[in-house]
Amino acid sequence: MKGLYDNEMKLEFACKSNNEAFARISVAAFASQLDPTIEELADIKTAVSEAVTNCIIHAYDGIEEGIIKVEAKLKENTVYIEISDTGKGIENIEIAKRPLYTSKPNLERSGMGFTIMESFMDEVIVESIVNLGTKVSMKKSIKKDQTLEKKDEKVSQEKESSEKEGEFYDI
Amino acid sequence: MNVNFQIETKTLVLQLTEEIDHHTTKEIRRIADYEIERYMPRKVVFDFHHVTFMDSAGIGMLLGRYKMIKMLGGSLELSHVNQNVHKILEMSGVLKICPIQEYSKTN
Numbered sequence: 638m639k640g641l642y643d644n645e646m647k648l649e650f651a652c653k654s655n656n657e658a659f660a661r662i663s664v665a666a667f668a669s670q671l672d673p674t675i676e677e678l679a680d681i682k683t684a685v686s687e688a689v690t691n692c693i694i695h696a697y698d699g700i701e702e703g704i705i706k707v708e709a710k711l712k713e714n715t716v717y718i719e720i721s722d723t724g725k726g727i728e729n730i731e732i733a734k735r736p737l738y739t740s741k742p743n744l745e746r747s748g749m750g751f752t753i754m755e756s757f758m759d760e761v762i763v764e765s766i767v768n769l770g771t772k773v774s775m776k777k778s779i780k781k782d783q784t785l786e787k788k789d790e791k792v793s794q795e796k797e798s799s800e801k802e803g804e805f806y807d808i
Numbered sequence: 809m810n811v812n813f814q815i816e817t818k819t820l821v822l823q824l825t826e827e828i829d830h831h832t833t834k835e836i837r838r839i840a841d842y843e844i845e846r847y848m849p850r851k852v853v854f855d856f857h858h859v860t861f862m863d864s865a866g867i868g869m870l871l872g873r874y875k876m877i878k879m880l881g882g883s884l885e886l887s888h889v890n891q892n893v894h895k896i897l898e899m900s901g902v903l904k905i906c907p908i909q910e911y912s913k914t915n
Contacts, residue, residue: 654831679892686863690830747867
């Protein structure tokens, strides 16, 4: 299939809390094709975990029959992740996104879910229709060959300085 | 989770051994609350040495335990926090109320 993306995958699983680890590890394994750093991979894992947890706690409200859909796509050095449910939807996305806001204070939730997603990913878009469902689309670019470039810089700098030293001794 | 209580210093060390998310916090919460009520420690230390992953559910769990320990007159500390967990703790402001004992050397 010749699509817009270099690679793509789709997962559907039951809305059970023990699937949270499965979801984030699967997406991380898929994204690892882009050769991310451990930190970038941890960011992706955390963001996916937050989104899936939202589906379980809020969208389906503990009902285990719901289905959570996770799609991941790769294009060049960017990973696109979509997490969607067909649950109860979010009435006011702006309020839900607010740091420390939680609609379930009795559950000891921190209200940091969307805040963490937004700071760990490059872009987060939330679309929701009440009683139809919610879709969270996230995007993160993996910075390529950072360490290699740095190494090259170092090597060239060292070369320059040694050349200079050489000149100095010639004189 | 491994539990260790030092009688002389009245310190309860709870060594977390799993990834911390919404699913696992239920069990962590249950054990932690049981042990805290049993020993009534002066200090509780959450040891993150074996924790490779934590999301915002962990923050909620820590804040909940912090309130409980504070109410019983004790203090809460964290230890061996790795870089990824540190990032989330810092962002959520948990570090302002729970000091970190020492940093994990590996990552």
